[in-house]
Amino acid sequence: MKTPRPLPADVAKAAGLPAASARPQAQPATPARLLVKVCGMRDAAALSEVAALTPDFLGFIFAPASPRFVGEALAAELVQALPASIWKVGVFLNESTETIVATAQRFGLAAVQLHGQETPAQCEELNEAGLLVMKAFSVGKAVDFAALLPYVPHCDFFLFDTKGAAPGGNGTVFDWDLLKSYNLPVPYFLAGGLGLEHAAELAALRLPGLVGVDLNSGFETAPGVKDAGRVEQMLAALRLKTGTGKL
Numbered sequence: 001m002k003t004p005r006p007l008p009a010d011v012a013k014a015a016g017l018p019a020a021s022a023r024p025q026a027q028p029a030t031p032a033r034l035l036v037k038v039c040g041m042r043d044a045a046a047l048s049e050v051a052a053l054t055p056d057f058l059g060f061i062f063a064p065a066s067p068r069f070v071g072e073a074l075a076a077e078l079v080q081a082l083p084a085s086i087w088k089v090g091v092f093l094n095e096s097t098e099t100i101v102a103t104a105q106r107f108g109l110a111a112v113q114l115h116g117q118e119t120p121a122q123c124e125e126l127n128e129a130g131l132l133v134m135k136a137f138s139v140g141k142a143v144d145f146a147a148l149l150p151y152v153p154h155c156d157f158f159l160f161d162t163k164g165a166a167p168g169g170n171g172t173v174f175d176w177d178l179l180k181s182y183n184l185p186v187p188y189f190l191a192g193g194l195g196l197e198h199a200a201e202l203a204a205l206r207l208p209g210l211v212g213v214d215l216n217s218g219f220e221t222a223p224g225v226k227d228a229g230r231v232e233q234m235l236a237a238l239r240l241k242t243g244t245g246k247l
């Protein structure tokens with residue numbers, strides 16, 4: 001069994017997470033700032049601009065039906081060459097463990113986001129393969145947190161996204177108050193329709209277990225083409241130091 005690479009100590013500390021790879025046994029402390037994941041990177045020029053802003057995570061979608069599917073758009077070497085301080089996340093939808101691990105090796109991904117109906121057993125397999133595991137769940141009118149219990153031992157993060165017509169990237173917000181009763185030890189990212197208009201609210205948002213936000217269609221000029229200016233404004237609003245290669 002391989003151990004997933006731990007988050008950099010300063011990033012973990014800012015997010016109120018343990019510095020080492022130890023899985024939290026209790027909910028994380030209130031974070032000093034939210035971690036930021038910019039998802040759906042597909043355009044090489046935009047990737048370079050956004051990477052220069054040093055978000056915590058960059059997401060690459062490996063679901064062929066997505067308009068943000070990496071496909072042949074980005075060379076694996078380009079992704080591999082990104083700064084080591086940025087966690088590279090591969091987003092997969094009901095893919096086999098074998099394919100996910102092979103893709104992660106090819107692109108140098110440290111983390112995987114499972115956006116379909118993946119089981120706790122598959123999360124465990126991927127975690128044991130040395131990948132940080134983020135399991136996504138779609139949120140509609142209610143969340144059944146008890147149903148997530150089997151995932152707890154095998155996931156580093158959860159990600160709550162808005163349920164919609166597409167499996168992800170719907171561009172719509174769910175009712176964040178549904179997360180007020182979250183009582184599991186796995187820290188989570190908030191996703192779904194986030195845009196600059198939410199910046200102030202997100203900077204002040206306190207929800208149990210919330211450690212990060214996921215930015216996608218609200219920060220694009222076209223699917224997969226991120227607007228670095230808008231990302232930079234969001235990072236600034238969430239009180240990150242940007243553009244210097246340092247968090």
Ligand SMILES: O=C(O)c1ccccc1NCC(=O)[C@H](O)[C@H](O)COP(=O)(O)O
Pocket residue numbers: 039040059061063066067068091093115161167168169170171172191192193194214215216217218
């Ligand atoms: O964004 C996609 O096209 C996508 C397709 C299939 C599976 C996952 C996908 N996105 C994953 C994400 O984490 C998105 O950032 C998340 O769904 C929020 O997107 P948005 O509502 O556009 O902010």
